[in-house]
Amino acid sequence: MVVQSAPFDLGAEAEAFGRAPGIGAVVTFSGVVRDLGDGLAAMEIEHYPGMSEAALEEIARAAVERWSLADVLVIHRFGKLVPGERIMMVATASAHRKAAFEAAEFLMDYLKSRAPFWKKEYRADGSEWVAAKGDDEDALTRW
Amino acid sequence: MEVLYFAWVRERIGLPRERVETVATTVAGLVEELRAREPRYEAAFADLKALRVAVDQKLADFDAPLAGVREVAFFPPMTGG
Incomplete structure (x- = not known):
């Protein structure tokens, strides 16, 4: 699990991931700074160094155990990103697709509200912290 | 001990x-000790329901x-992903 400020190459990461024998399904998801043409100039992502990496490791470990994943990858960026840039990605690999899809959703649900990252939006008229959604917390109850 | 602040908690406390x-x-x-220090701490810790630790x-x-x-560490609810 990687927390970095630099961009990552989704294609190269996906290509290199899940190559072990016995793997029949690879799911990748990537989160992007939405470009809605609504004046968003940048998205800044703050994290808690040390805890953010540990939280991702713990969430990934839980997913591997629960779905018997063959492999898992999480990359999450921090710093200032512009609309269209990739914020993060997860990849899961398993023998069959159901486990890979479910585990990817589980990883996303948990890292949205249990990993210490915070987003701030910058616009021409100022900046604002993104508020957590109640839905994100509710999403955890299905697991 | 070390006390850390993130996101708007960091900004309010400075x-x-x-x-x-x-x-x-x-x-x-x-x-309670921190709140009693100065208004900026009081402002940051005014609503504990809005904070995580x-x-x-x-x-x-x-x-x-x-x-x-x-x-x-004190911070608002996380917004990763």
């Missing part, structure tokens, strides 16, 4: 981290004990 000598035995006790880099509750703890 510091990313500081060393705090405390006699508090729980996170809630530490919060980590003790030694693990999510915790406000009634978590502080014995042997090296690091406490």
Whole structure:
């Protein structure tokens, strides 16, 4: 699990991931700074160094155990990103697709509200912290 | 112990981290000590429901004990992903 400020190459990461024998399904998801043409100039992502990496490791470990994943990858960026840039990605690999899809959703649900990252939006008229959604917390109850 | 602040908690207090000598035995006790310091702390800790806490880099509750703890962090609900 990687927390970095630099961009990552989704294609190269996906290509290199899940190559072990016995793997029949690879799911990748990537989160992007939405470009809605609504004046968003940048998205800044703050994290808690040390805890953010540990939280991702713990969430990934839980997913591997629960779905018997063959492999898992999480990359999450921090710093200032512009609309269209990739914020993060997860990849899961398993023998069959159901486990890979479910585990990817589980990883996303948990890292949205249990990993210490915070987003701030910058616009021409100022900046604002993104508020957590109640839905994100509710999403955890299905697991 | 080291006390860390993130996101708008950091901005309201005006510091990313500081060393705090405390006699508090729980996170809630530490919060009360900090709130009593200055208005900027009072502003940051006004609504505890809007805050989350980590003790030694693990999510915790406000009634978590502080014995042997090296690091406490306060921040708003997380918005990763």
